[in-house]
Amino acid sequence: MKVRITKGRLKKLSSRRWVERQLNDPFVAAAKKQGYRSRAAFKLIEIDDKFGLIKKARTVLDLGAAPGGWSQVAAERACGGTYGRKLVASDLLDIAPINGIEFVKGDFNDEEVVKRILDALGDKPDLILSDMSPNTVGHAKTDHIRIISLVKSAADFASNNLALGGSFVVKVFQGGGEQRLLSDLKTSFGKVAHFKPKSSRKESSELYLIATGFKK
Ligand SMILES: C[S@@+](CC[C@H](N)C(=O)[O-])C[C@H]1O[C@@H](n2cnc3c(N)ncnc32)[C@H](O)[C@@H]1O
Structure with missing residues (x-):
């Protein structure tokens, strides 16, 4: 210290x-x-260095994007001046504009917001990133339910909207139903791994599920 x-x-x-x-x-x-807006940017850098997801993707969705660290990394690695790529980011909170990113503000639990995200994407995404974590209220049981429900919404969205062969990265919390999600994802993806980036604080129970090769 x-x-x-x-x-x-x-x-x-x-x-x-x-x-x-x-x-x-x-x-x-x-x-x-x-020049990254959040230290979280390094988590996506580590994930992408290991699994090589962004470069292969044409259409990318970043859920829980504020303040924008992951979107900055996605824009650097996916856009890089390449024509025809589409990057959409969404969050409850506003973000300052990022070149190459179309932003949709709103609650992901709201159907209207999901519809706006789909409109902005225009096509099935090949990569869905979710670093969403709900604001905690300090009541363990309520927080636990909110975390599980948000992760499940992201996973359901991925199952319904990903392009075939696509990838899904989602932040989960140990003890937050991640084992169940892991086995559910195994039925619809070719490969599912869990990964704790070095930049994720050791004391945090967060980890990431990386699901690749979407089948159905
Ligand atoms: C850890 S931060 C994301 C950091 C971001 N990946 C970055 O690199 O800057 C988690 C985000 O999830 C968002 N979030 C939480 N619940 C949400 C919801 N229901 N809908 C949309 N975003 C949500 C929060 O507003 C917060 O910005």
Whole structure:
């Protein structure tokens, strides 16, 4: 630990810990230096370096995109000046515009928003990324249900809309029904792997399911 925040500067212990963690996190520093909007960008970089998904995709959907780190990586790797690629991002929250990305604002649980996403895509996506995580309310059972329901919505959307041969990357939380989802995905994808990027905080229970070779 390099930087410590004293009690005089921030009264609440949880706020001091958060600021300390940000100040001492090498991925926060690297994101700032490299112009990424979030440290989360490095998680997609690691996923894509290992599984090589973005370059192959013509139509990409990024769910839970704000503030835009993953979309920046997708735009760099998929667009790269190539004509004819389509990238759509969506979130409850607004994002500042990113070159090459069409943004749809709204709640993914809302059918109208899903319809706008499909309209924006115009074609079946070959890659669906979901880094969505619901805002927690601090009530363990409610938070657990919200996480499972959001992941399930993303998985159902992928099963109904992915192009054949397409890929689906989804953030799940250990203990959040990820084993069930893993076996469900195995029935409709050629291969399903789980992956914990180095840039994902060790203390976080998040991990990513990477499903490739969509069959039906
Ligand atoms: C960890 S952040 C995503 C970070 C992003 N991948 C990046 O690289 O900057 C999770 C996002 O999920 C979004 N989210 C949560 N519930 C959602 C919902 N029901 N519909 C759409 N987005 C949602 C949040 O607003 C939040 O921006």
